[in-house]
Amino acid sequence: MIYLVDKYGKDDKLYPKDPQMQAVVNQRLYFDMGTLYQRFGDYYYPQIFEGASANPENYKKIGEALGFLDTFLQGQQFLAGGDSLTLADLSINPQHTIPTLVDGDFALWESRAICSYLVEKYGKDDKLYPKDAQKRALVNQRLYFDMGVFYQRFGDYWYPQIFAKQPANPENLKKMEEAVGFLNTFLEGHQYAAGNELTIADLSLAASAATYEVAGFDFSKYPNVHAWLERCKKNAPGYDLNQAGADEFKDKFLSGL
Numbered sequence: 083m084i085y086l087v088d089k090y091g092k093d094d095k096l097y098p099k100d101p102q103m104q105a106v107v108n109q110r111l112y113f114d115m116g117t118l119y120q121r122f123g124d125y126y127y128p129q130i131f132e133g134a135s136a137n138p139e140n141y142k143k144i145g146e147a148l149g150f151l152d153t154f155l156q157g158q159q160f161l162a163g164g165d166s167l168t169l170a171d172l173s174i175n176p177q178h179t180i181p182t183l184v185d186g187d188f189a190l191w192e193s194r195a196i197c198s199y200l201v202e203k204y205g206k207d208d209k210l211y212p213k214d215a216q217k218r219a220l221v222n223q224r225l226y227f228d229m230g231v232f233y234q235r236f237g238d239y240w241y242p243q244i245f246a247k248q249p250a251n252p253e254n255l256k257k258m259e260e261a262v263g264f265l266n267t268f269l270e271g272h273q274y275a276a277g278n279e280l281t282i283a284d285l286s287l288a289a290s291a292a293t294y295e296v297a298g299f300d301f302s303k304y305p306n307v308h309a310w311l312e313r314c315k316k317n318a319p320g321y322d323l324n325q326a327g328a329d330e331f332k333d334k335f336l337s338g339l
């Protein structure tokens with residue numbers, strides 16, 4: 083959708099060029115992918131495709147997602163329009179997730195939407211998030227892949243073990259390996275995730291890959307991913323901060339398993 087508006091839109095109404103308006107649209111898109119639609123699938127798909135019984139916890143999560151949507155829409159006709167948030171708002175982020183960025187009187191959550199906004203608004207150039215419609219579309223595809231597949235499948239495999247003390251699910255392990263395989267394929271013939279330049283897609287994917295790594299995932303069977311992650315470690319600005327976060331995750335959540 084973003085690509086179609088960028089490339090063929092008569093104007094920017096459907097995907098505004100203004101960095102703050104665009105960032106809010108991005109946040110809503112990630113919300114749709116990672117929360118609203120995701121929770122619909124988490125509840126209904128096991129029932130539809132595996133004949134599983136309804137899970138009341140997952141039903142509650144759908145209600146919560148609709149509640150977030152309702153909050154986003156309060157006093158607004160459309161999802162990304164209306165009054166801007168102010169710091170006086172007690173609830174800067176109704177979803178209460180981190181990271182949440184507060185930039186003056188503008189608040190934004192969803193890490194990948196934050197990355198796009200920061201480059202759009204403060205980047206010295208567009209290298210990290212190219213303006214060219216096709217280059218940008220590829221970066222976006224990798225960002226959505228990270229959120230909906232690469233990082234998602236890490237969580238699907240590990241979080242039930244960490245947070246619900248469930249045994250490892252071999253099916254979810256296979257899915258996680260498949261996701262790493264996809265990334266390996268995307269990287270074929272390229273230095274970085276969306277071409278030969280480092281972009282925010284690498285920063286996002288490398289954050290996920292660092293989490294895989296501290297969980298003991300063996301990237302040596304995926305040579306492109308292995309080489310790319312080493313490249314990111316060397317060249318991504320602030321990688322040590324990323325490593326510190328991954329190490330903390332390991333100490334807090336994985337060392338007891």
Ligand SMILES: N[C@@H](CCC(=O)N[C@@H](CS)C(=O)NCC(=O)O)C(=O)O
Nearest residue numbers: 116177178179180181191192193194
């Ligand atoms: N897709 C979101 C995920 C944000 C998220 O779920 N953050 C976790 C911490 S890593 C959180 O704040 N959890 C608390 C909660 O969901 O209430 C992003 O990339 O920013």
